[in-house]
Structures are given as C-alpha cells and as structure tokens.
Amino acid sequence: MQGNRTVTRVHTNHFQITSLPKDNFYQYDVRIEPDAFKARSREIVTKVQAENPRYFTPRAIYDGGKIAFSTNGGIPTTPFVVQLNPRMAPFQVCFTGTGAINLSNHAACVKDGRVIASVINLLQLIVRQAPAMRHMWAVRARSFYTGQGERTLGGGLVAWNGFFQSVRPTINRIMINIDTTTTVMYEAASLLDSASNFLQMSQRDLERLNLESPNGKKLSRFLKKVRITIDLPTCQKWSKMGKPIAALVPQAGLYEFSKDGRPTTVQQHLHEASNTRVQHPRMFGVRIGQSAVFPAEFCSIVPGQFYKRILSEEQRTQLVGAATKRPAAKLDAINKAVSGTGQLFDYANSDFLRSIGMVVSSTPLTIQGEVIAPPQIIYNTPMTIRDGAWNVMGKTRLSQPVNIRAWGVIVFDPKADQRSGRAQKFIGCLHHNLNERGILVHPEYTPGSQKFHMMWADPVRWEQALNEIADKASYEDSTGKHKPNIIIVFLPASAAQLKKQIKYWMTAKRNIATQCMRSGKWEPCKDQYLNNVVLKINAKIGGANSYVAITEKILNNTMVVGCDVSHPPPSVETRPSISSVVASVDSRACFYTSKTQVQPPHVEMIQNLRQMIWDASEDYANYHKGRGAVPRLDHIIVFRDGVSEGEYERVATEEIGQIDDVLDRLGKVMPRPKLTFIVVTKRHHVRFFPMQGQPTNKSGNCPPGLVIDSELGSGNDFYLQSHSGLIGTSRPSHYIVLRNDMSWTPRQIQELCYYLCHVYASATRSVSIPAPVYYADVCMINVNIYLTC
Structure with missing residues (x-):
C-alpha cells in the first residue's frame, strides 16, 4: 500500500502570528451587578474603561462574560460604578485578579509539546478584540457578521456574510485560521412587513389573523424574543439594541388598561399622549416586559439578530447559494479582509495590537502537499477515474448484482398521471438499465407483464396505497408467500414528510426496501440518473456494486467500523441522541452490519459501544461461517465521526477503553486483534487553494487526493481532500490518529482513508469521508425517521 504521489504547493487560509505580545497579561474575573443585563455587558465594561483611563490604558481585553485580561496588574478590587443612562440604576463592576500569562517567551507558552490552552484563549480574545472595537459587528462564537451584501432568503429572513477567525497552534508556530462564513438573520424591516413575508399573507389578512390559529402560533414562535424599536415619541430614549418581544397581543390598538384610575385603550392613550393616530387598531401588537403593549405598525426589527430555528427547503437552497464561493473568490475575500483597503480585521492598523507588540502576517501561509493517485475501481472490469469520478455506462456490469424476483411501482406524483405514459416510460428505461448492469428481473415481473403491478395513488391515502402495492407485488412459490425485493416510489417535488412516512412504514412495518424518486429529477430519463438509481437498488437488495482492488489485500481479516452520534436540537431535551455503529464483514468493505441505539440527549460519548462492537464481531464471524470459512479477525479499524477537539482525550479514555474490553474478550478465543482508531471530522474551517500553475479540478479546487500532513498538524493528524x-470551495476532512497498534506509517493510513472514500455504494465518484462513516450517518437518519413518525 504505497500509492504513487505527486507534489504540489497550495495556499491555506492561515496567517502566522510573527510576533507575540511582549508584556505580561493579568487575568481578572469580572462581576457585574445587577447581573440581569448580560446582553449589555460589553457596553458596560467599555464605559468603565473609558471613564477610568488611569487603570485601563491600554484597554483591557474583555470576553463579554466573566473574564478580562490586562497588561495592568494593579486594577483595584473596589467596584467601579457606571451608569449607561439616567433612567437606569447604576451598575457596579468588580475586577478580581486570578493569575498572569507571559507570552513573550514561546517556550513558556508550550507544555508537553502543546500550546497551553489559556495562552490560546488569550490570543483568541486579542485577535477578536481589534475588529470588534473598531466595527461593533454582530458576533457569534468565533465569527462576526456584517450586513454588506445581504441576501434575502424569504420568510422575513436574510443571509449575512462574515468571517471566522481562530487561533491555531501548529508545530513551532501559532497561526490564525480565517474563513468566510454565512449565517441567517432576521430581516431588519418593519414588524408588519416581516410578519407578511413570514406568513405569505397581505396586511389585510394579517389584520384578521387569529393568534390562536396555527398561523398565529407560528408567528408568535417566530417573533418571540426578537428585539424591536418603537417609532413613538415616548420611546425615543430606547437603546439602539431595542427591547425583546415578550408576546404577541391581539387587536393591540383596542387593548384596554387602567390609566389614572380609569379604563382606556392603547389607541386612546397614544392619541392623548403624543397626538399619534393608530391606523390599524385591530392589528396584532407586541407586549414588552410585563405590561407595555404597542401596535405592530410602530415596530421595527433591530438589525443583526441571529435566527436559530430550522429553515425551509427553499430557504436552505437560497442560503447555500449565498454561502458558496469558488476557491479563488474565497481566498480573495479573505486576503482583502486581512490586508486590503478595508482592513476588516485591523491587524496591521490596530493601535491595540501595536501597543502590546503583536504582529500578524499579511499574507496567507503557503505549504507543500501531495496528491495521492486514485485506486483502481472494479465493477466487472476496472474503471478509469478522472477528476475523482467514473462513468458506469455501456457494458459495465456490477461486481455482485442481485436479481429481482418481484417488485412493484407506486406513483404519488400528480404530474406523472397515468394517461401521459411518462412514468411507464421511465420504468421501461429503468428495467433496461437494470439488465445492462447485470440485475435480471424475473420474467413474470417484467414491466407490462400480468404480475407486474404499477399503481397511481393520492398522497393523502399513502398508508392504504403502500399496503396495497406491497400485497400486490408479493409472490408465491412452493415455500410460501414472499415480499417483493423493492418498491419504486414516484414522489411530488416537495414531499419531505411523505418520504419520511413511506420510509418508516415500508421499513418498520413491512420490512420492504423502497427507492424514492422526486418529481423534476426522473422525467428526462437520462442514463446518468438511471444508473445512479440502479446502484442504489442493488445495494438495498443485498448486492455489491464495486470495490477498490487493493482493499482486498489491505483489509484481509479486518473489520472496518464507522461510528457517529447525532443529537436533537439544543433546546430539545425530550428526544434522545442516537449512536450508530456500522462494521464491514468482508475483505472488500462492501457488506456491512449495523447497530444503533438511543442514549440520553446531547451525550457525545457512545454509551454502549462495548456491546455494539461485540455484536458486530459476532456478525463478522457469522458472515464468514456462512460461506464455509473459518472466521479470523486480526485487526479492527474504527473511524469515529462527530468528535470536537476538546473531546479527543475522553474518546481515548472512554470509547477506546470499551473497545479494548472487547479485544480482551476476543483474545481469549483467538490472537487478540489489533486496533486502529481514527477520528475524522469536517467541522473545521481549514481550506486549501491551488497556487497558480498547480493542478486543479474543473471547479478550481485542488484535485482529489490532496493530503497535507505537515505544517498545520500536530504530528498524528493530517488533512485529506478526497x-x-x-461547487464552492471544497472542505478537506481532518483525520486524527488516536491509536495505531499496527504501527502503520502516515502514508499507509492516508492511502487507506483515501481508498475507503471510493467504496460508497451509490456514488460514482470519491466522497469526502470514508464510506463507513457515511453509512453510520444513514443509519442515524433512518432511526430519526422512526422516532419522529
């Protein structure tokens, strides 16, 4: 396993910190009382520093919560008193010293070969402080966003562009990783326009909206806690940050309350207090705080508010379009933000950075990488790979096709009506392609034959229709009645919920595989689409489409495992997390067994990995016994997805510890198998850009097979763009080797990972992470369907 490689050079989105601050930094615990104004904590501390230059020159670095750093070790512990405006009670701000950090000596920042976490946290705050102090942008975690070039997503939402920045330690250097990013914001618009856009209804219909109706409740959820300003003379002293909506109020202009001991309405009060006329007294309004009610016509949404709920399919499509940038455009945007005229990051011009002696390079890091040659893909014959893809056309047969004894077709797509004949034509083309790929349909069930059933049904009666087609497509022989191999389903263009119901019903209730096809995709009857459907069908009914030639040697007596955990949304505590393990049972890594389980919400470590791996090893043994072979398991390779940097040590202790227990147990009946454990993740912001004159693919990205294993890593990790x-800029996968009992070289591990990105059953191109990890994700999606149906 020593594939051919070519050397290449690439730009990265990393900028080196060439000079660290030369002073000591003293850490302080910050306490603000009263503590009910967390959203304004930065404003409060900024005013404290402005009013007390004796102690805050240069300015302290504040994280917006409870930590501050200053080069002044003598900030008094007595409270600073500050008042934001005359109508508010003053705040008391206390600074309590907790320690010191010296950044001037690089060796002092490193412990056991790693940069100390407190040093990274301090540098992170420093690089965030410079642009934050200058621009006052909307900030989320390590990203900040501007309203420049915002893109409408519909439904009262917009996409904002921004930048991510993170301090990253590498071998003997400290870098800043910078990336473009995009997020979703509430549109800064009048409240009525926002509500109209969200519900897709006119203002006249809004005036008749019942807040207890489904649409009314949707609007209430959409607007709850959104900050607004009020365009009324009595509210002119409000902060630009506005006030959060506590609730929606029906017919706000007619809302009654007591004033000077007598009943009055909001519209009467506004007329008397400021000669303001309410145009739409029957329109809904908002309640601010405990009792203040304002008509919606006077309200506007404050810009820069993050939207955290689920987007519609159309909005997601719009967001992807807003976020997508080709490699050259992305790198150009990053370079301009760092060193262009705008100086968004303010690294070079910031008096704050200059005062502490910190210098950041203005040019991105250029490093050397290698491109691994693609492996040989085998169907019935070897395939030619170009630019990470291959074409299943002509006389290509699948490596292990499975014949179809019986199947059926159901059409829920109203555009594919029976009289048009379009669906029938597609099934005829599909039958032809199945035969070409080596999948033979029993003569009694060929399209047009008496026992072949194709029916049209109303999506409303999906359950009855599915049972009907499942029964009609079944067949009988001397051993009894048998279910069909697969049911083909034609769906409308937008039918996400219907698809979930079909998958749940046919899998959980009838144990029959389905192949769904969405309107707008299947109609042209193109060979590429048809062949992709054939690949999916063969995999679902137990066949193998292709394999990588060299894996049979590498993976002999080896089980390849993919593990992942998915979680419910952060605010949901009633739905469990789902952990999934898939494991190969053959030496080509084509056939897999799967194990899934539910565990407490938001628990990242796999709770019962020990039993899941043991069960997988038994399935591995049974697979080989069923083929007359003596099972032998020498090596287990585990790919673990979904782990953040801060959890590597926990994974090594808890999950690898559970696997070791299984290996010990297996070692009592055979030589103890060896373990390779690799974390793989795409949740990072590292990107690579081809230098001029270096190879690229058609979209301007680095070619597939690019591996970077020096200068950005820590020695036991690498980046692979497989x-x-x-479209856009490709995201490489980051691999971290936590265990290597086989003592494989980095090159061997890199090539294995790359080869396993070529065995995803339904793809005719290399994918971004090894196939077992994808399969684990598919298992979790299916379980989520069961939990939500």
Missing part, C-alpha cells in the same frame, strides 16, 4: 468539489 473528493472533487463541484
């Missing part, structure tokens, strides 16, 4: 990105 796929050929079609």
